[in-house]
Amino acid sequence: MRIAILGGGIVGVTTAYFLAKAGVQVTVIERNPGVAMQTSFANAGLISPGHSYTWASPQAPAILAKSLFYKDQALKLKLVPDWRMYAWCLKFIQNCTAAKARTNTSRKARLSLYSQSIIQEVTGREKLEYDRVSKGLLYLHREDTSLQRAIRNMGVLEDNGVPLRVLSPAEVGQYEPALTDYTKHISGALYCPSDESGDARVFTKAMYECCVAMGVRFMFDTVATNASVEGDRIKFIQTCKGPIDADRFVFAMGCDTSRFARKLGYRLPIYPVKGYSVTFPILDPERAPDVGGLDEHHLIAWARFGSTLRVTGTAEFAGYDTTHKPSDFSHMIDVAKLMFPDAIDFTRPSYWAGLRPMTPDGTPILGPSRHKNLFFNAGHGHLGWTWSCGTARIVSDLIIGKTPEVSLDGLTLR
Numbered sequence: 001m002r003i004a005i006l007g008g009g010i011v012g013v014t015t016a017y018f019l020a021k022a023g024v025q026v027t028v029i030e031r032n033p034g035v036a037m038q039t040s041f042a043n044a045g046l047i048s049p050g051h052s053y054t055w056a057s058p059q060a061p062a063i064l065a066k067s068l069f070y071k072d073q074a075l076k077l078k079l080v081p082d083w084r085m086y087a088w089c090l091k092f093i094q095n096c097t098a099a100k101a102r103t104n105t106s107r108k109a110r111l112s113l114y115s116q117s118i119i120q121e122v123t124g125r126e127k128l129e130y131d132r133v134s135k136g137l138l139y140l141h142r143e144d145t146s147l148q149r150a151i152r153n154m155g156v157l158e159d160n161g162v163p164l165r166v167l168s169p170a171e172v173g174q175y176e177p178a179l180t181d182y183t184k185h186i187s188g189a190l191y192c193p194s195d196e197s198g199d200a201r202v203f204t205k206a207m208y209e210c211c212v213a214m215g216v217r218f219m220f221d222t223v224a225t226n227a228s229v230e231g232d233r234i235k236f237i238q239t240c241k242g243p244i245d246a247d248r249f250v251f252a253m254g255c256d257t258s259r260f261a262r263k264l265g266y267r268l269p270i271y272p273v274k275g276y277s278v279t280f281p282i283l284d285p286e287r288a289p290d291v292g293g294l295d296e297h298h299l300i301a302w303a304r305f306g307s308t309l310r311v312t313g314t315a316e317f318a319g320y321d322t323t324h325k326p327s328d329f330s331h332m333i334d335v336a337k338l339m340f341p342d343a344i345d346f347t348r349p350s351y352w353a354g355l356r357p358m359t360p361d362g363t364p365i366l367g368p369s370r371h372k373n374l375f376f377n378a379g380h381g382h383l384g385w386t387w388s389c390g391t392a393r394i395v396s397d398l399i400i401g402k403t404p405e406v407s408l409d410g411l412t413l414r
């Protein structure tokens with residue numbers, strides 16, 4: 001069997017890995033000159049079943065509306081002339097009931113735990129190194145009301161097998177001494193001891209090496225431009241370098257999956273939500289944190305990758321625009337200065353912005369389509385690193401005719 005995978009981000013590369021392991025002949029088509037050069041390039045690096053909450057919650061519509069009128073650094077919604085954004089927002093709001101939030105969060109949590117176990121399995125088997133830190137993740141709360149709400153809401157994750165502990169500010173300082181001074185600004189935290197962090201790009205590149213060793217063919221600098229269809233099957237993919245034919249095709253193009261699939265008549269509810277990250281060299285390893293996490297008040301994440309520290313934040317609806325300017329990072333840098341003063345070299349920032357391929361209900365779109373030989377692996381939103389190996393394994397199992405190890409309820413084409 002010959003498979004062509006469109007997209008060489010973390011999702012496409014991990015899918016190639018599992019298919020190649022199953023003995024399938026795989027070609028990956030990627031428009032960039034290498035793997036992980038789009039959204040998988042510099043994300044927050046958190047493998048976070050402990051933060052699998054759906055964004056579409058009962059509080060979300062008010063937060064969205066507020067962002068139209070107030071300059072909020074965490075969420076930025078602009079009234080842009082793109083009807084797809086409004087269609088997406090409408091579906092998002094329809095998912096904001098308490099019942100749907102619970103269902104969607106449960107699905108996300110189960111997928112996160114499954115995927116983390118597959119990442120660990122692959123990491124052990126292939127001896128992958130990607131600045132992995134397995135010391136749990138901290139979710140800090142500034143206001144007591146916010147902490148109490150988080151404690152009330154954590155049951156949905158615990159019911160699905162995610163371990164969580166409530167920590168006082170002093171306990172946060174014990175788990176992560178680099179945060180000791182900052183604990184005077186917080187009322188407490190949730191801590192997920194099994195959560196991890198690591199560099200998704202380094203992981204993807206290591207998986208790429210494994211794929212190459214198994215004979216996977218990577219076609220870089222190759223733009224897929226259209227698909228040629230015969231009846232209910234895709235015949236070949238047109239690319240800037242000519243047609244690519246295969247027995248089966250996987251669309252794993254992140255945010256571009258919905259734009260490309262539109263050519264075949266699909267209306268996938270995947271819309272880009274922009275985020276920003278800034279990475280600094282560490283000056284004082286003793287004062288830099290090992291344990292990663294998220295400040296829930298500012299919605300700013302941090303994670304250490306070896307001798308660097310990355311700070312990440314913002315959810316902005318800006319279409320497919322990935323441009324950025326230094327002022328876009330000023331808020332997250334101010335927060336980082338408060339959290340980790342003297343630990344990192346603030347004069348040497350590496351700026352980056354990327355697009356989360358978000359679905360309104362927060363779950364990805366996996367598996368079969370209306371075309372018999374087309375499969376999707378897309379729409380991983382804010383959890384694409386966490387879900388990478390799990391969704392790759394699910395889609396590869398479906399392609400080779402095996403029953404996936406987890407329920408596909410709510411994770412297929414819709």
Ligand SMILES: Cc1cc2nc3c(=O)[nH]c(=O)nc-3n(C[C@H](O)[C@H](O)[C@H](O)COP(=O)(O)OP(=O)(O)OC[C@H]3O[C@@H](n4cnc5c(N)ncnc54)[C@H](O)[C@@H]3O)c2cc1C
Nearest residue numbers: 007009010011031039040044046224254275383384385386
């Ligand atoms: C700021 C930020 C922080 C994040 N933090 C986390 C985190 O802490 N934990 C976590 O789990 N997730 C996180 N994510 C989400 C995660 O990064 C994404 O879900 C994941 O990278 C998506 O991977 P992907 O392979 O689907 O997409 P991509 O990495 O975007 O890969 C898609 C690939 O398809 C290629 N492509 C597209 N169209 C074509 C075409 N026509 N022809 C050829 N090639 C094409 C692109 O060039 C690209 O390389 C974060 C995202 C952002 C933006």
